[in-house]
Amino acid sequence: MRSDDLFTSLETIVGPGGILTSTADTAAYNLEHRGNFPGRALAVVRPRTTAEVSAVIKACAHARTPIIPQGGNTGLVGGSTPDDSGQEVVLSLERMRRIRQVNPLDNTITVESGCILQSVQEAATAHGRMFPLTLGSEGSATIGGNLSTNAGGDQVIRYGNTREQALGLEVVLADGSILNGLSPLRKDNSGYDLKHLFIGGEGTLGVITAATLKLYPLLRQQATAWIAVQDARQAVALLARLRDVLGDRITAFEIMARATVDLVLRHFPDLQEPLPGSRPWILLVDVSDTSVRYPLQEEFQLALAESMEQGLILDAAVASSERQSQTMWQIRASIPEAQRKEGPSLKHDISVPIPRIADFIDATVPKMSAIVPGIQCITFGHVGDGNLHFNQSMPPGMAKESFLAQADAIHDLVHETAAHMQGSISAEHGIGRQKQEIFMHYKDPVAISAMYRIKAALDPENLFNPGRLLPLRNS
Ligand SMILES: Cc1cc2nc3c(=O)[nH]c(=O)nc-3n(C[C@H](O)[C@H](O)[C@H](O)COP(=O)(O)OP(=O)(O)OC[C@H]3O[C@@H](n4cnc5c(N)ncnc54)[C@H](O)[C@@H]3O)c2cc1C
The missing domain is CATH 3.30.70.2740 (Alpha-Beta Plaits)
Structure with a gap:
């Protein structure tokens, strides 16, 4: 099919405002936000409904035109932008931002995949519940992107990655069929749990159009501490100790090397470190509670004082106000920008x-x-x-x-x-186009082979994100 014919088909499906083709209009979709992986899309298609996504996929499959699903385009490994061939269509979910349902009784929320993470958090709060995923990119990243990258963030220690938040998914497959798995069930052992293939799949197996996600009780008390320790060994020992005392109320447990804190303070002189002295390692720890029955801050302070007596801590400052807590977190959040400036x-x-x-x-x-x-x-x-x-x-x-x-x-x-050390070369950001060589080098060959077979079964024509995550191979 000629690209003119494909454009006509796509425009018929999504309406005149739903397809962008000019260089000026497509520029923002061609480049990830740091300016890496520049590409050139054949067109950017912006469907409004799941039925439109299905029709777009059928039209692209018919024209043998690859599709790059795109959410907020905040991914860090080049998975969401087109290559420079001018032959790939970007399928943006930005017009699918409806909150379909919030159910506080069930503790679930069902949202379209183009919903910005922050708006999902806000919708949950408006219903007296909490959606726990928090990322530096939450003002732009979408739920579809979070699911496709199995995003982590600061609160994984307590709530888990995005995978742990997903109860059900609606996904459009490569033949345009709609897999309606929007189940709120917490128990369902009727066959393979297919949603897990698409979570962390980096858009290579299907287009996620909606998700039913877990909600949690609101956090009613929170305390933040800036803690100095000698080294990472002490940090791990302290985490174990605090877990003994505070259980799963530890909501974040971040570590920063001295050089990291110094870099931030050098580039952002208005920020002030909460503790005096140049301690070798810093921990930023949040604890929170859904109940207000017992004062959490006192319990936290006591636990830290005991830890100091046991030689697990060099020094610690507990934030005495919300503002102080925000300043502590600002130092942590400013690291990427400080590195960019450096x-x-x-x-x-x-x-x-x-x-x-x-x-x-x-x-x-x-x-x-x-x-x-x-x-x-x-x-x-x-x-x-x-x-x-x-x-x-x-x-x-x-x-x-x-x-x-x-x-x-x-x-x-x-x-x-x-x-x-039995670790992973990619704990959060995924593989995309950036890490394929090391992925292929370090991943178990049996796992790689299984992944290629799953890809071939679900997307035999290599329609979705070809050459991302799994490198193309001659077969
Ligand atoms: C400042 C900053 C802070 C960040 N912090 C974190 C962090 O703490 N933890 C973390 O894990 N990541 C973090 N990231 C990375 C990024 O924000 C996450 O990977 C996020 O989940 C991507 O969401 P997105 O909507 O921007 O997806 P995109 O960048 O648009 O896409 C990412 C991948 O998902 C695919 N995709 C997108 N939407 C869909 C869909 N609906 N269906 C199928 N496939 C789809 C794309 O094709 C691509 O492969 C950060 C990024 C920035 C810029």
Whole structure:
């Protein structure tokens, strides 16, 4: 089919405002927000209903035109943008933003996949419930993107990843058929639980059009602490201790290396560190409770004082106001921007078993300094998930080319060490187009083979996101 004919078919389905073809109109969809992976879409199609998504998919399948599903385009691995062939259609879910139902009795919410995460949180709150997924990108990322990347975030320690929030999905398959799995059931053992194929599938198996998600009681008390510890080993020991005392009321347990905090303070001089002194590692810990019966802050302070007596903490400051808590979190949230301002950096998104976090750091940091003397290790992450954003910034004064010439040696060291410790080369952001080589290198070949067979069964013509996640192969 000629592209003119495809445009006509698509316009008939989605209406004149639903298809964008000019360079100016498609520019924002062609580029991920950091400017990486620039591409050129044949067209951007913006359906309004599941039936329209189905018809769009049928038309593209008929024209043998690949489809790139796109939500908020905040993904970090090049999975949501077209390549530069000018042959791929971006299917944007941005006109499917309806909250279909909130059911406080059932503790569920059913939303269309183009809903912005923040609006799902707000809809839940308006009904006296809480949707727990929180990300730095929550003002732009969509539920469809969160599901497709199985997004994590700050509260995974208590509530789990996006996968744990999904009860049912509505998905349009490669032949245009609609898999209506919008079930609110918490128990259903009638056959394969198909939703799990699409969660974390990075848009390679189908287009998610709606989801039924779990809701939780509102949090009525919260306390935040800025805690100094000697090293990551102490951080893990403290987490175990606080869990003994506070149970699952620990809602976030973030770690930051000294170099990370210093980088933020250097680029954002208005921010003030809550504790004096240059302590080697900082933890940012949130605890929260759904009940107001017992004062949580006192219990938290007591637990921290006991931990200090036991030698697990160097120093700690508990926020005395909401504003102080926000300032603490602002330091954490400013890390990516501080790294951007600092200049060239290398980024890794690895996980290892929680007890091995310190071993991982010990096994990599000294070797990195041997490869690039003066390298700045901008380490931070989620201790409770064993997930480190293990980034490195260029030493001040070094030539960019010299730094980047060592990138492969650093990447290899990080990934090799994580794999050796039974870790993952991608804990949060996924594979997309960015991490395929290391994915193919480190993933179990039996798992890779099974993934290709699932892809072939559900998308035999390779319509959805071809060459993303699973590299194309001649067959
Ligand atoms: C500042 C910032 C902070 C971030 N923090 C985190 C974090 O804490 N944790 C984390 O996990 N990630 C984080 N991310 C990464 C990103 O926000 C998440 O991966 C998010 O889930 C992507 O959602 P999106 O709607 O933007 O998806 P997109 O970027 O549009 O797409 C991501 C992938 O999902 C596919 N997709 C999108 N919608 C659909 C759909 N409806 N059906 C099928 N496939 C679809 C796309 O094809 C693509 O492969 C962050 C990103 C930024 C910029």
